[in-house]
Amino acid sequence: MLDGQVFLGWLSLIVLLSSGPAAAYFGLTGNEPLTILPLTSETEGAAEKAHYKICDRLKLEKKQRRMCRRDPGVAETLMEAISMSAQECEYQFHFERWNCTLEGRYRASLLKQGFKETAFLYAISSAGLTHAMAKACSAGRMERCTCDEAPDLENREAWQWGGCGDNLKYSNKFVKEFLGKKSDRDLRARMDLHNTNVGIKVIKAGVKTTCKCHGVSGSCTVRTCWRQLSPFHEIGKQLKQKYETSLKVGSTTNEATGEGDISPAKKPISGHTDHIPRTTDLIYIDDSPNFCLMSKYSPGTFGRRCYKDKNCESICCGRGHNTQSKVVTRPCQCQVRWCCYVECKQCTQREEVYTCKD
Numbered sequence: 001m002l003d004g005q006v007f008l009g010w011l012s013l014i015v016l017l018s019s020g021p022a023a024a025y026f027g028l029t030g031n032e033p034l035t036i037l038p039l040t041s042e043t044e045g046a047a048e049k050a051h052y053k054i055c056d057r058l059k060l061e062k063k064q065r066r067m068c069r070r071d072p073g074v075a076e077t078l079m080e081a082i083s084m085s086a087q088e089c090e091y092q093f094h095f096e097r098w099n100c101t102l103e104g105r106y107r108a109s110l111l112k113q114g115f116k117e118t119a120f121l122y123a124i125s126s127a128g129l130t131h132a133m134a135k136a137c138s139a140g141r142m143e144r145c146t147c148d149e150a151p152d153l154e155n156r157e158a159w160q161w162g163g164c165g166d167n168l169k170y171s172n173k174f175v176k177e178f179l180g181k182k183s184d185r186d187l188r189a190r191m192d193l194h195n196t197n198v199g200i201k202v203i204k205a206g207v208k209t210t211c212k213c214h215g216v217s218g219s220c221t222v223r224t225c226w227r228q229l230s231p232f233h234e235i236g237k238q239l240k241q242k243y244e245t246s247l248k249v250g251s252t253t254n255e256a257t258g259e260g261d262i263s264p265a266k267k268p269i270s271g272h273t274d275h276i277p278r279t280t281d282l283i284y285i286d287d288s289p290n291f292c293l294m295s296k297y298s299p300g301t302f303g304r305r306c307y308k309d310k311n312c313e314s315i316c317c318g319r320g321h322n323t324q325s326k327v328v329t330r331p332c333q334c335q336v337r338w339c340c341y342v343e344c345k346q347c348t349q350r351e352e353v354y355t356c357k358d
């Protein structure tokens with residue numbers, strides 16, 4: 001489903017607004033397609049500054065580029081973050097009309113608007129970066145950070161901090177600096193900043209303390225504990241839920257100056273009437289298209305594979321679906337043989353494949 005060449009092909013700096021300072025955004029919210037893979041080839045030999053090449057290809061803003069270049073671990077982590085966010089987005093939207101099509105021109109048009117989908121892209125991008133950086137620290141891939149440090153001493157008696165925690169503290173600091181603070185003068189800029197912060201918050205809220213027992217035959221006289229992030233799939237799932245319950249906001253402002261606060265949209269939106277957005281809600285300002293037909297935002301759902309009784313009705317937008325019978329061969333009746341391999345039979349099966357009609 002995923003093609004590395006394609007899905008890593010679109011990132012760069014985005015200049016969303018013509019006014020105010022350039023937006024220091026990153027990840028799936030970049031709007032110029034750019035092929036940044038392959039990562040490894042052609043850099044052999046010049047290994048010392050190999051990461052400079054990655055930093056350049058990422059088309060970062062000046063400050064971001066400086067941060068990228070100062071540590072080879074950063075370049076690697078940025079790549080990891082983009083790839084994680086993209087895979088998770090595609091996974092979460094696999095059954096939806098908008099299936100997280102990230103191909104250049106569709107994404108660029110989408111990012112010009114303040115849709116719920118745009119909100120999701122901002123949140124998953126900042127979440128991906130926060131997650132990848134905290135993990136990179138604890139994995140020892142960074143020069144400027146290592147494991148999470150022990151917190152205050154209050155819990156010392158019960159157990160010790162040990163192991164190697166994911167370094168969210170460093171990661172947060174890095175992400176705040178890396179994404180910068182956008183001008184918050186207009187509603188759209190505030191929407192983006194808000195949704196970026198939602199992504200960071202979800203990572204923070206998912207931190208768990210994990211412990212391990214030590215002592216004679218597992219007597220647990222000593223426990224060591226460390227902080228661990230939720231798996232990124234869990235984060236993706238939560239952000240998808242937030243997408244579904246996202247809130248439309250309007251502005252209490254004067255459109256001319258752009259000054260003012262985010263507030264619920266003036267016209268009540270079904271289900272979410274006068275619900276004031278919290279700092280953990282995703283917010284949007286423009287109603288999304290239905291993504292049924294080809295438009296500048298998506299290729300439409302003609303010919304999309306769908307799953308009967310699950311999403312054909314919804315994603316085919318009432319046009320109905322075609323059914324095709326296919327013969328597929330799969331490994332089956334697998335058994336583990338001593339020692340140590342798995343033996344399977346090949347089973348042939350007829351399967352129905354459904355696709356949306358034109």
Ligand SMILES: *[C@@H]1O[C@H](CO)[C@@H](O)[C@H](O)[C@H]1NC(C)=O
Binds near residue numbers: 094099100301302304
């Ligand atoms: C999304 O759907 C389009 C067809 O509408 C398809 O070409 C594309 O591969 C799908 N993308 C993903 C990530 O599944």
